[in-house]
Amino acid sequence: KSRIILDCDPGVDDAIALLLAFASPDEIEIVGITTVVGNVSQPLTTRNALRITAMANRQDIPVYAGCIRPIILPREERGASVHGTDGLGDLDVPDATHEIQGQHAVDFIIETILREPGQITLCPIGPMTNIALALIKEPSIAGKIKAIAFMGGAAFSPGNTATDAEFNIWIDPHAAQIVLSSGIPMTMFGLDVTRHATLTKVRFEQLERDSSPIMKTAIAMMRHYGSGDASLHDPCVTAFLIDPTLFRGVDAVIEVDCDPSGAYGRTRATLVENGAGKGLPVCHVITEVDDTRLFQLIDQRLRLL
Numbered sequence: 001k002s003r004i005i006l007d008c009d010p011g012v013d014d015a016i017a018l019l020l021a022f023a024s025p026d027e028i029e030i031v032g033i034t035t036v037v038g039n040v041s042q043p044l045t046t047r048n049a050l051r052i053t054a055m056a057n058r059q060d061i062p063v064y065a066g067c068i069r070p071i072i073l074p075r076e077e078r079g080a081s082v083h084g085t086d087g088l089g090d091l092d093v094p095d096a097t098h099e100i101q102g103q104h105a106v107d108f109i110i111e112t113i114l115r116e117p118g119q120i121t122l123c124p125i126g127p128m129t130n131i132a133l134a135l136i137k138e139p140s141i142a143g144k145i146k147a148i149a150f151m152g153g154a155a156f157s158p159g160n161t162a163t164d165a166e167f168n169i170w171i172d173p174h175a176a177q178i179v180l181s182s183g184i185p186m187t188m189f190g191l192d193v194t195r196h197a198t199l200t201k202v203r204f205e206q207l208e209r210d211s212s213p214i215m216k217t218a219i220a221m222m223r224h225y226g227s228g229d230a231s232l233h234d235p236c237v238t239a240f241l242i243d244p245t246l247f248r249g250v251d252a253v254i255e256v257d258c259d260p261s262g263a264y265g266r267t268r269a270t271l272v273e274n275g276a277g278k279g280l281p282v283c284h285v286i287t288e289v290d291d292t293r294l295f296q297l298i299d300q301r302l303r304l305l
């Protein structure tokens with residue numbers, strides 16, 4: 001069973017990733033949810049994290065607000081067209097009545113890892129600003145993080161924000177570079193794989209059959225997100241913790257392009273088998289998913305909520 005901190009910017013697909021984790025208590029224990037600027041502003045991603053926990057009746061999971069901007073270059077949030085102005089598809093998901101925690105997300109991450117060395121898996125599914133700042137503030141946590149499984153980047157395929165850049169990395173490439181060079185065991189779910197984790201029209205219809213109120217809301221959010229083939233980017237990370245056999249990947253060294261006049265936000269991959277990697281941190285880059293089984297998992301689990 002994985003004990004995790006879910007670092008997110010909800011975000012419709014972040015919401016599905018969270019719901020999938022809530023529905024899988026035998027495999028995933030969420031120690032805390034941390035929020036970051038990304039799809040929408042941090043106050044909105046935080047509000048959404050609270051709304052999703054309330055929707056699933058999981059107010060017991062603490063929510064910590066994190067960074068309000070990337071480390072170096074400020075970026076306007078660009079997710080509104082994709083995720084709605086409120087970040088959850090503008091569906092009037094009710095507001096939560098419970099509160100955010102007083103502690104900053106970065107301090108919560110540091111404190112939790114120091115308290116439970118080697119036990120915590122970090123799951124960033126938005127820009128990696130909080131994780132990078134935690135590593136800068138308390139470098140000793142690097143050796144005490146069990147693993148990082150993150151959604152971001154495009155190692156062997158085109159981007160979705162700039163020609164070569166995926167959204168989460170493009171928002172804060174400096175943060176991504178800090179995290180990717182930290183030496184922490186790392187598994188990357190980039191567009192290479194998440195593009196193949198899609199909700200087709202037929203799958204939308206299957207989800208709709210005998211759906212519960214939570215499933216109905218989840219479907220409505222995803223329909224806003226892309227009614228044709230909606231990519232389930234972030235849920236790949238939580239699905240991996242539930243059933244790693246759904247995925248396959250390769251080992252590579254990943255470097256992030258941070259030059260604003262270059263391919264800003266690109267994740268450049270060099271396969272380890274090509275002689276790279278000597279002394280450099282290696283990342284397990286997921287490239288394949290059994291998307292039929294992934295969909296079955298999501299369908300079965302979300303029905304449990």
Ligand code: BDR
Nearest residue numbers: 011013014125167168233
């Ligand atoms: C990533 O960007 C966000 O819009 C999604 O939530 C996901 O984390 C996909 O590029």
Ligand code: CA
Nearest residue numbers: 011014125126
């Ligand atoms: Ca996200």
